[in-house]
Amino acid sequence: MGKLQACVLGSTGIVGQHFIRILENHPNFEVTTVTASQRSQGKEYRDATDWIVSSMIPESVKHLEVLTTDSDAILKQDVDIVFSALPSSTAFDIEARLAMAGLPIFSNAGAHRMDDDVPILIPEINPDHLELVRGQNYGDGFIITNSNCSTSGLVFGLKPLQKYGIKAVTVTTYQAVSGAGRKGISSIDILGNVIPFIPNEEEKMVSETKEILGDLCDGKVIPADFDVNASCVRVPVQDGHLESIVIDVEEQVEVEQIIDMLNNFSGEPQSLRLPTAPIHPIVVLNESNRPQPMRDLSLKEGDLGMTVKIGRLRRNGSRLNMFLLVHNTIRGAAGASVLNAEFALAKGVFE
Amino acid sequence: MGKLQACVLGSTGIVGQHFIRILENHPNFEVTTVTASQRSQGKEYRDATDWIVSSMIPESVKHLEVLTTDSDAILKQDVDIVFSALPSSTAFDIEARLAMAGLPIFSNAGAHRMDDDVPILIPEINPDHLELVRGQNYGDGFIITNSNCSTSGLVFGLKPLQKYGIKAVTVTTYQAVSGAGRKGISSIDILGNVIPFIPNEEEKMVSETKEILGDLCDGKVIPADFDVNASCVRVPVQDGHLESIVIDVEEQVEVEQIIDMLNNFSGEPQSLRLPTAPIHPIVVLNESNRPQPMRDLSLKEGDLGMTVKIGRLRRNGSRLNMFLLVHNTIRGAAGASVLNAEFALAKGVFE
Amino acid sequence: MGKLQACVLGSTGIVGQHFIRILENHPNFEVTTVTASQRSQGKEYRDATDWIVSSMIPESVKHLEVLTTDSDAILKQDVDIVFSALPSSTAFDIEARLAMAGLPIFSNAGAHRMDDDVPILIPEINPDHLELVRGQNYGDGFIITNSNCSTSGLVFGLKPLQKYGIKAVTVTTYQAVSGAGRKGISSIDILGNVIPFIPNEEEKMVSETKEILGDLCDGKVIPADFDVNASCVRVPVQDGHLESIVIDVEEQVEVEQIIDMLNNFSGEPQSLRLPTAPIHPIVVLNESNRPQPMRDLSLKEGDLGMTVKIGRLRRNGSRLNMFLLVHNTIRGAAGASVLNAEFALAKGVFE
């Protein structure tokens, strides 16, 4: 089988650029269609894009003509799969329309995340939620979303502990500016400053975390029933969301045991050896002052930003404390969607 | 009565500089003796000091000869009161020796904070703890400390709520580099980064908070009996510690009522109109994304950094959430000690 | 005489906010009309403005209703004088129209700067250029501009040396993000980075410097005839443009003599004791590593940002080297226009 021809919606923004970058030389997918807003229409991708996510624009995409993000225009192309880096405001309609036209949609947008029949899929965490797509009414097409960037880290810290009975979670974040998009945060607001508010972020962390860690029951997700209390803050960091997490656990577990469990945590993407899956989804750092966004986003060659780092695991009475670092635009966005597509493909959902 | 002649120990560091700055033109105290480490001995203050806390070194101190921080040398001077900006490691002995020699010591150092008979005094919060000095064995002298910089903010967020029954507190910090001192944090470690560890800081926040909010009972402090869970992080900000605080409260109180209570919070420094006391110890900001260190350390002319700012007060079930900003080197250090001295003077402790 | 009623065009941006702030309690002018773009129309000033330039919005302006920047709307108000903080693109027409209607315009916009009959006025540097307004064809009205922010510093470093014969000037800048306006520079572009390009800035430095330092001759300005070579760079600093200046001078002058000359430099605003004029337009710093934007924008109480700081004056053969710091939004923008208005008023141009 040849590679599936991929369309990237919203391809010129930061998440769009990461899609292009991650899909370069991908064994299953090949970017052949790129879209952006009206004003980029008809330009070559390289002229429409202020490329900032790595050294250079992949050769295979550089000269593609940018389409507007319009379903008619897209459906005239030869497209097998769609990756969406659209803002939520514009994603809702177009994603639904393309799914109705029979296309599989892997979306980083929040638009359809809380739809009952749309999974917020993280294949190491809730692979069974993939089932939800069977209940969708998009004909041959379907929509699979990945979570909000800060949530995508948090659930890795919680999942392995869920069996010990999580009663409550308090999470406080240190979020990078890249999470707000290309022009999201003006330098005058964040240089030498921190901003204790990110619109809608705390709400998303609460609802998405409970959804992802919820049980699938008769084709529906019953959200996890512990409390999540989130406080989200922007800091002057380029990439990488750090999270301080406090977890009330019912059973007493030794810290050493938890560290082992986290380091050995593994899921279907690992056993399926999916191309974008990291060997270890979680790595626990031993140093007293880690993880740090500037130092630990990529621990070694081959760490593409899909591994979540955890440090300073410590107990305080019944509460477990940890710091967790997630690469917000990779594990928290483009990489998450690509892994979802690889997983769905491996599980035969495309047929 | 003339002004009391003040000695500032450790006068060339950041906190020492703030002492000098705050005591300029003070109605009660006048800096006449300054000390620093061996290598500054004999220099004029202006030559020994890399002055960074405001525009210019006060004229009255510029030409003072710097002494080494040695009790014999200090006791040869005409000194009525001592302010200590020493590191804890060197503070213990010298502060005790000067107190034994009959001097009142107002110390920002942590060395004696947890001594049973030494108050960690914040006159708006625990004015009665001043009583502890009566039990000290330093003859005519005594030692009064102020709290650690991050604790000095936290207790303002908690005190007004204590009557509703605090069950547990989770605090997560965003701390400025000035808290680590003149050479504390290398630029290579913090530019574009955050560091999730500050040595001993979490322990201090836990023990000092419970001590300050504890009850004085038969001349001893019974620490407050709620849990404090602290996670401390350094961020690339010059001045101002921001804190995300989650409080489990027994009684249900309306958010609006709490805001009123915080805005109207007032203590003895306010009724005594002490020179360094702010008119309002706490100000609640209404904007959705405040307080921010770069914007809110000084809200208006005359806000010297002694007012604690609170924002985003919100309830999540039984938990109250808020962000709190404290000027770490003023309300959290030099300003705190000066206010303590004014308070002790007003209460007749010097006689 | 009562105060002149002032209208601030483009009042909600950074320069507009500085106009409002500087004009608070001004002895000659009183802000009674504020304008902004369409979307702010009808709002109270405080609701239309994300105020960031100081602690709080002046009471007298807070509740003013914001007009759109439209000449008809403005002329219906009782306006005696106009300060313009408009972007150049929109300034040209509206400023001309308001001048034609008889109003004196003091503009920070670049739109009319290079008009033959419009002075780029800096009253300490080229007070005689005020004459140009006599030749304008705006009836009773007129337009006076101030220079571009980086030029406003440079000319203070050059003017006192002009009598020794300047042959060539090389200037290289370190410009703060506030110079690009409220949303001008995205954090993702400047955090931990420098950007070696600022659109049109180098051209402005060249042409405006030669214009300001040119001779008035038969009602026209003959630009100064030395070469100016400018390289402009954005750096991650909030406020304050630093400039490295190399000057080829014909006559040999001692460095000490130049320092004296700079420190004693004074002009008509000083002799007229204009309200916004600094006592010393230039201050030379002696320390080996100054001036620095974070430390030296305001050297002492009462230094409002109108004083230019110079340091590291040194000779290298026939070339003089210096570093110069100018407060870009005050001496380089709003403060400059206000000083121009005070000067024009004192010189009787309003009659």
Next chain:
Amino acid sequence: MGKLQACVLGSTGIVGQHFIRILENHPNFEVTTVTASQRSQGKEYRDATDWIVSSMIPESVKHLEVLTTDSDAILKQDVDIVFSALPSSTAFDIEARLAMAGLPIFSNAGAHRMDDDVPILIPEINPDHLELVRGQNYGDGFIITNSNCSTSGLVFGLKPLQKYGIKAVTVTTYQAVSGAGRKGISSIDILGNVIPFIPNEEEKMVSETKEILGDLCDGKVIPADFDVNASCVRVPVQDGHLESIVIDVEEQVEVEQIIDMLNNFSGEPQSLRLPTAPIHPIVVLNESNRPQPMRDLSLKEGDLGMTVKIGRLRRNGSRLNMFLLVHNTIRGAAGASVLNAEFALAKGVFE
């Protein structure tokens, strides 16, 4: 032939770490001895080092025992070649002693740079200066230095233009904090600030540039005879020195022709295909606002930081302007020394 056994002096600092990193899997050299200051003696390298230059410490070095930087201790080891990352203050004696003992020394320290018989070698620029070692009096040993970090960039901008007659050079820098070493710049001094002074840097740029671009004549270097005027500034950037360069050239050359010349510039390391030599020593960027330190230190896979980037080449009368970016700790330090060793080895100097 097996690999030469290499000793890295001052191996735990930033430049030392880069030596370790660059020499990992090197075809000619293998690090077997590492030294540091007294307090690290006897520790394993990984315990003595706060590793920050890449993901992880190479396996082959991790467990090496750290020696003090003492010639006796070093000479007991089996060492064939020495790389020195020492501070200049301690480098002078130890480097001379080790050379006298017959070892080839490749030093990043400034200590011996201005010795008459020691080349400041950059093999693309002045390969013939290698001859100088023949005149050294160190027996079988010798010392070869690389230039100061900012100079290492500047000479690449000048060398290709030298044939057109350089009359004068003005260079103004934007230097990263890593150039000052692990603890060199305190965060409190540089966050949101720039510092217009770097001790001795301007003097080094002047003397080293003229030395490197000088002619070898009867075994001596006659320094180039054009003026160099340098102004050096520290900026809040982690890695990468940007330089604004203005060059007075005698002959008129077209900008397009110069760009071609720069892009095609090549030297002996390229024809010898030395392992650390970049394919293109210089790359000219076409974008209007490049090079930028955060984006352009590594342009693509395989760009290790040895390529100098140039942008905004433009003519202003007889003066050429450009911005140049050099990776200060690689092309400007460790990488430079390793390339020198490869070059000396290839030229048979070791025999």
